Every structure is written in C-alpha cells, then in structure tokens.
Amino acid sequence: MSEFDARAREWDKDKMHMDRSVAIAAELEKMIPLSPSMKALEYGAGTGILSFLLKDRFSEITLMDNSQEMIKVCTEKTEFFQTNHILPIWFDLEHKDYDGNFDIIYNQMVLHHVGDYESIIGTFYSMLNPSGYLAIADLYPEDGSFHGPEVKVHLGFDPNKLTEILKITGFKNIQYKTCFEVKRESGAKYPVFLLVGQK
Numbered sequence: 001m002s003e004f005d006a007r008a009r010e011w012d013k014d015k016m017h018m019d020r021s022v023a024i025a026a027e028l029e030k031m032i033p034l035s036p037s038m039k040a041l042e043y044g045a046g047t048g049i050l051s052f053l054l055k056d057r058f059s060e061i062t063l064m065d066n067s068q069e070m071i072k073v074c075t076e077k078t079e080f081f082q083t084n085h086i087l088p089i090w091f092d093l094e095h096k097d098y099d100g101n102f103d104i105i106y107n108q109m110v111l112h113h114v115g116d117y118e119s120i121i122g123t124f125y126s127m128l129n130p131s132g133y134l135a136i137a138d139l140y141p142e143d144g145s146f147h148g149p150e151v152k153v154h155l156g157f158d159p160n161k162l163t164e165i166l167k168i169t170g171f172k173n174i175q176y177k178t179c180f181e182v183k184r185e186s187g188a189k190y191p192v193f194l195l196v197g198q199k
Contacts, residue, residue: 003151008069011047020180021049024108024137024194027179029057031196032133038103041127043093043120044110048074051086060085062100066092093123101127106135109192112154118165125169128199134171136162137179137194146182146190159193171197 011017028034038058042051045063047070055061063074063086074088091098094114105124114120124134139146139156147153159176166174176195183189 006069008047008067008073011070011073012049016182017049020182020192021053021108023180024192025050025053027177027194028054028106028135028196031175031177031194032104032135034058034104039101039129041100041102041105043105043107043124044113045074045088045107046070048077048086048088050106050108052077052081052083055081055083055086058085058104060087062102063088064091064093064098066090066094094120098127101129102132103129104133104135106133106137108137109139111136111138112156114154117154121165121169125171125199130199132199133196134166134199135194135196137192139182140178140191140193142190145188156190157193159195162195163197166195166197171199173198 034057036059040058040061042048042061042063045051045065048063051061051063065071068090071088071090078086078088105128111117128134141156141158144155163174174197176193178191179194180192181189182192
C-alpha cells in the first residue's frame with residue numbers, strides 16, 4: 001500500500017489541506033476565465049478537495065489519481081454530495097495513455113511526485129482542447145525538509161524554469177503567482193505558486 005493509500009481516510013481532516021485548496025481555487029478563478037461549459041481534469045486529485053470547491057464552475061470534472069484508496073474516498077464524496085458530473089477514475093497517467101480531452105487540467109502539490117514531469121506536461125498539452133488551460137500549483141524550491149529524506153521527490157520548482165518548459169511544449173500566456181504558504185509547527189514555511197498556461 002502506498003503512502004497516499006494509507007493516508008486517504010485521514011486526508012481531509014488536515015485543515016491545511018482545505019486551507020491550501022481554498023487559496024488555490026480562489027487564485028485559479030482569478031487567473032483563468034472559467035466557463036460552466038468547460039470539461040475539467042484534476043490530475044493527482046487525491047480526495048478531490050479542490051474539485052469539490054470548484055464543482056459548480058464546470059460541466060464535468062474527471063478526478064484522476066493512481067491511489068485506489070484516494071479514488072474510493074472521491075467516489076464516496078460524489079455519492080454523498082450527489083454530484084453526477086464528477087467522475088473519479090483510478091488511472092496511472094505516467095505509464096498509460098488516456099483517451100480524453102479537456103478544456104482545463106489542474107493539479108496541486110502533485111508535480112513534485114512525478115518522476116518525468118516534463119513528459120507529463122507534454123501529456124497534459126496533448127489532452128487539452130485548443131485554447132485549453134493548464135494550472136499547476138506546487139512548491140517553490142525547498143531543501144528537502146518538506147517531505148524528509150526518505151521520500152524521493154523533486155525538491156520544488158523554479159516557476160521561471162517551469163515556464164520555459166511550458167513554452168517549449170507549446171503553451172502561451174504563461175503567468176504565475178504565489179498563492180499559499182504551508183506553515184509547519186517547526187516554524188518552517190513553504191510557499192506554493194500557481195502557474196497557468198494556455199494551449
């Protein structure tokens with residue numbers, strides 16, 4: 001069982017997860033002209049906190065995650081809230097091709113867990129409809145203390161370097177801003193950016 005499978009049931013009890021999602025949702029609505037006709041994909045959706053905050057903004061939302069337990073929690077939420085337009089799927093986009101197109105793809109705190117993140121950005125581009133949007137919320141560069149040495153992840157990202165990767169991929173109208181700060185009991189602070197590009 002993965003770390004995320006093990007933590008799925010407790011995930012929503014962490015107030016910071018909700019606070020972070022609220023901040024990202026608010027910034028996303030400012031940076032992208034959302035439309036009720038849009039089909040959305042949240043990649044690495046976890047328990048879908050962000051998408052449930054945005055549930056009235058899109059015609060359809062696909063929640064994709066490679067943690068089966070996280071997707072189980074998402075499915076229970078769709079039943080509880082009776083959100084028939086939210087579709088949770090257990091899928092590993094890093095290793096399989098997905099047949100579907102979207103007007104917006106967004107993720108939060110996911111990219112640093114993706115081994116070949118440049119490849120997944122290319123995958124996102126191919127899955128977007130013309131003029132579609134990609135929104136990435138993730139950590140600025142950090143010293144490895146966010147997860148600790150036992151977790152193998154990318155240590156955050158320089159948004160300017162990420163911007164260059166998006167440009168090379170074909171994205172335009174790229175912008176980013178700081179949208180949240182994770183504060184730990186140790187006093188450590190980890191700022192989070194939201195970066196947006198358009199196909």
